Amino acid sequence: MRSNRKRESLRFGNVAKSLITCLSIAAIGVGYVWQKNQIYRLGDEIKKRETALTATEKRNTMLAAQLAQLKSPVYLEARCQQANLGLVAPKETQTIRLLEPGPEWDARFLPAVQPAAQKTAKPAKPATKVVASR
Amino acid sequence: MKPLTHRHRALLVVTGLSLAFTALACRLVELHVFRHTELSREAAANREQVVHQQGRRGEIRDCNGNLLANSQSVRIVAADPSITTSNAPAIARQLAPWLKMDEPVLVARLTGPGKYVRLKLKVDEDTVAQIKALKIKGLVFEDQFLRTYPNGPLASHVIGFVDVDNKGVQGIEAGLDKYLSGVAGYEIIERDRKGREIRANRDEEIGPRDGLNVVLTVDQVIQHIAEVELEKAMAEFHPQAGVIIVSRPKTGEILAMSCRPTFDPNNPGAFPADARRNRCVSDVAEPGSTFKIVVCSGALNDGVVTLADRFDCEHGAWSFAGRILHDSHPYGVLSVEEILFHSSNIGAAKIGVTKLGAARLYDYIRAYGFGHKTGIDLPGEVSGIAHPLAKWNPLSISRIPMGHEIAATPLQMMMAMNAIANGGHLMKPVIVKSVMDENNLAVAKFQPQDVRQPITLRASLLMATALRRVASPEGTAPKAAVKGYDVAGKTGTAEKIENGQYVKKYYSSFIGYLPAADPEISILVSLDNPVGGAYYGGSVAGPVFRGVAEKVTQYLAIPPQFPDADDKKVAKL
Numbered sequence: 001m002r003s004n005r006k007r008e009s010l011r012f013g014n015v016a017k018s019l020i021t022c023l024s025i026a027a028i029g030v031g032y033v034w035q036k037n038q039i040y041r042l043g044d045e046i047k048k049r050e051t052a053l054t055a056t057e058k059r060n061t062m063l064a065a066q067l068a069q070l071k072s073p074v075y076l077e078a079r080c081q082q083a084n085l086g087l088v089a090p091k092e093t094q095t096i097r098l099l100e101p102g103p104e105w106d107a108r109f110l111p112a113v114q115p116a117a118q119k120t121a122k123p124a125k126p127a128t129k130v131v132a133s134r
Numbered sequence: 135m136k137p138l139t140h141r142h143r144a145l146l147v148v149t150g151l152s153l154a155f156t157a158l159a160c161r162l163v164e165l166h167v168f169r170h171t172e173l174s175r176e177a178a179a180n181r182e183q184v185v186h187q188q189g190r191r192g193e194i195r196d197c198n199g200n201l202l203a204n205s206q207s208v209r210i211v212a213a214d215p216s217i218t219t220s221n222a223p224a225i226a227r228q229l230a231p232w233l234k235m236d237e238p239v240l241v242a243r244l245t246g247p248g249k250y251v252r253l254k255l256k257v258d259e260d261t262v263a264q265i266k267a268l269k270i271k272g273l274v275f276e277d278q279f280l281r282t283y284p285n286g287p288l289a290s291h292v293i294g295f296v297d298v299d300n301k302g303v304q305g306i307e308a309g310l311d312k313y314l315s316g317v318a319g320y321e322i323i324e325r326d327r328k329g330r331e332i333r334a335n336r337d338e339e340i341g342p343r344d345g346l347n348v349v350l351t352v353d354q355v356i357q358h359i360a361e362v363e364l365e366k367a368m369a370e371f372h373p374q375a376g377v378i379i380v381s382r383p384k385t386g387e388i389l390a391m392s393c394r395p396t397f398d399p400n401n402p403g404a405f406p407a408d409a410r411r412n413r414c415v416s417d418v419a420e421p422g423s424t425f426k427i428v429v430c431s432g433a434l435n436d437g438v439v440t441l442a443d444r445f446d447c448e449h450g451a452w453s454f455a456g457r458i459l460h461d462s463h464p465y466g467v468l469s470v471e472e473i474l475f476h477s478s479n480i481g482a483a484k485i486g487v488t489k490l491g492a493a494r495l496y497d498y499i500r501a502y503g504f505g506h507k508t509g510i511d512l513p514g515e516v517s518g519i520a521h522p523l524a525k526w527n528p529l530s531i532s533r534i535p536m537g538h539e540i541a542a543t544p545l546q547m548m549m550a551m552n553a554i555a556n557g558g559h560l561m562k563p564v565i566v567k568s569v570m571d572e573n574n575l576a577v578a579k580f581q582p583q584d585v586r587q588p589i590t591l592r593a594s595l596l597m598a599t600a601l602r603r604v605a606s607p608e609g610t611a612p613k614a615a616v617k618g619y620d621v622a623g624k625t626g627t628a629e630k631i632e633n634g635q636y637v638k639k640y641y642s643s644f645i646g647y648l649p650a651a652d653p654e655i656s657i658l659v660s661l662d663n664p665v666g667g668a669y670y671g672g673s674v675a676g677p678v679f680r681g682v683a684e685k686v687t688q689y690l691a692i693p694p695q696f697p698d699a700d701d702k703k704v705a706k707l
Contacts, residue, residue: 044333047333050333057207058206058207061207062206065201065204065282072284072354072358073358074285097691097693
């Protein structure tokens with residue numbers, strides 16, 4: 001009886017081991033196939049995006065050329081004439097020129113700025129700071 | 135015969151099977167071991183494909199970033215005649231309207247020998263999509279870049295054009311080809327049964343590198359102004375050719391360079407070679423009176439004359455070395471200043487002969503850069519003709535001061551005038567501002583370059599004093615005067631030489647700069663053989679100069695020295 005039981009458990013153990021091994025091998029196989037499938041699917045996705053990127057780049061280049069054409073002086077001049085807008089360049093007296101900070105600005109405005117700064121309660125700031133604050 | 139026993143039959147089957155399996159094993163060993171390399175290569179060749187990718191050619195932009203040239207993706211439509219031959223007439227009928235080709239031509243190509251024939255180049259994406267929808271077997275679509283110039287002929291001589299292989303042929307396209315052309319890449323891919331790429335099996339991938347972008351000093355608005363004014367001059371005076379150059383004297387930057395006849399770089403083959411030549415750098419001519427600036431500035435620089443020194447201009451005819459030299463108008467005694475603004479040939483010749491001398495004149499000719507290329511980044515530049523002193527004849531010293539016996543390009547003359555405008559400093563002409571990568575980072579910057587100082591600041595200021603009077607009512611170019619601005623310049627009217635003889639055809643030119651006290655721009659106008667009566671530089675090129683200067687000063691917001699009185703009244707009201 002005892003030996004029979006022993007033989008039965010041994011047989012069950014072997015079957016279980018075999019089953020686990022088989023299942024493991026099957027799982028590895030299925031996992032491998034699944035992973036491969038994922039790789040191909042991802043590859044396809046990348047390819048689609050690459051194609052879309054290329055198409056967008058091509059379109060951008062085409063639009064850049066179109067934009068350049070629309071911004072060209074030849075085109076704008078023709079459009080102005082077509083629309084009969086009567087645009088003319090401003091006269092000198094209609095132009096206000098702002099002086100850029102620099103030696104010319106310093107020479108013209110710095111003497112006026114320095115005394116004004118000295119009148120304030122605080123000690124007079126160095127000239128360079130006045131220049132920097134304008 | 136004794137029948138085979140069960141045992142024998144079994145033995146026979148086993149023997150047969152053993153032999154079959156042995157043969158199979160031998161074959162497998164042969165295929166997998168002995169022919170492995172060859173067969174694996176063949177298998178890879180069937181499965182894999184090397185796809186070459188062209189690098190996009192860089193863009194050309196103006197100084198404000200406006201696009202002047204770029205490359206657009208188009209397609210080449212090709213066919214495999216081994217597939218299309220059987221059904222060629224039907225395919226040709228379907229393709230002809232899309233490819234805008236004649237059916238017989240298409241049939242001939244579709245039935246040709248080999249496995250590859252190009253049907254049409256430069257087919258746009260939309261047309262390709264329509265053709266693909268026809269689902270014609272045996273057609274192949276390849277990528278190609280098409281160089282486009284959105285502004286058409288604007289600045290065509292500066293930009294140049296490319297050949298069918300996208301290689302620069304002329305202008306900046308050729309001069310900076312090494313920066314503009316991209317580097318091709320490739321990838322080894324696998325395709326499935328339907329011809330689609332299996333992205334996951336991509337083997338090697340080396341992407342193409344796009345070309346660098348070139349930024350010019352040219353301003354497309356100023357270029358347009360120059361083109362319009364030159365076109366007007368061509369319509370009015372009907373010259374054979376014309377040139378306008380606008381530059382900044384202080385830096386040598388070229389803001390505009392326009393030539394007539396011109397061409398459209400989008401279709402350069404439709405224009406004659408003559409129209410494609412950049413005359414500003416590749417054509418030489420005797421400059422005529424504009425060259426008087428060299429002898430006069432040289433003499434002032436050496437201190438051998440002052441502006442007030444007087445010369446007898448012999449009332450229009452002076453005999454020297456057995457030949458008579460004429461003035462266009464007879465003058466008596468003129469000061470150096472008057473010689474310049476009246477443009478007296480005899481006066482200029484006498485300064486050369488009696489004061490400066492041949493050796494010093496030659497020194498100044500070389501110092502101003504004549505006989506040398508300026509070094510601008512444009513191909514096809516010539517050095518002009520400045521004979522060495524040893525080759526001068528006895529007449530040369532009287533002829534060269536008035537711009538004969540010497541040949542210069544318009545650009546050389548412009549740079550010489552710029553040197554006078556720039557306190558005596560001769561600058562190298564700059565037409566390329568920078569080279570940028572795709573992230574707009576500068577790869578190379580082209581800074582202004584001071585070549586040398588042919589004359590001192592004092593001499594240049596003295597010259598400016600005299601040249602200011604050229605555009606005054608008493609000078610040779612009152613029509614070049616620009617309202618509100620102090621203009622300095624010099625006219626030139628040079629007789630053309632045909633078959634070794636001077637003929638009654640002229641190069642009319644004017645080179646000037648403004649504001650004279652602090653020059654912001656300089657402009658050269660030169661017309662080759664104007665017809666219809668007027669041919670003097672002051673009457674023909676002077677008004678063109680004024681037309682360009684008025685618009686450019688306004689565009690660049692250069693403050694006038696003499697604001698208009700009428701305008702002030704309007705402003706007060």
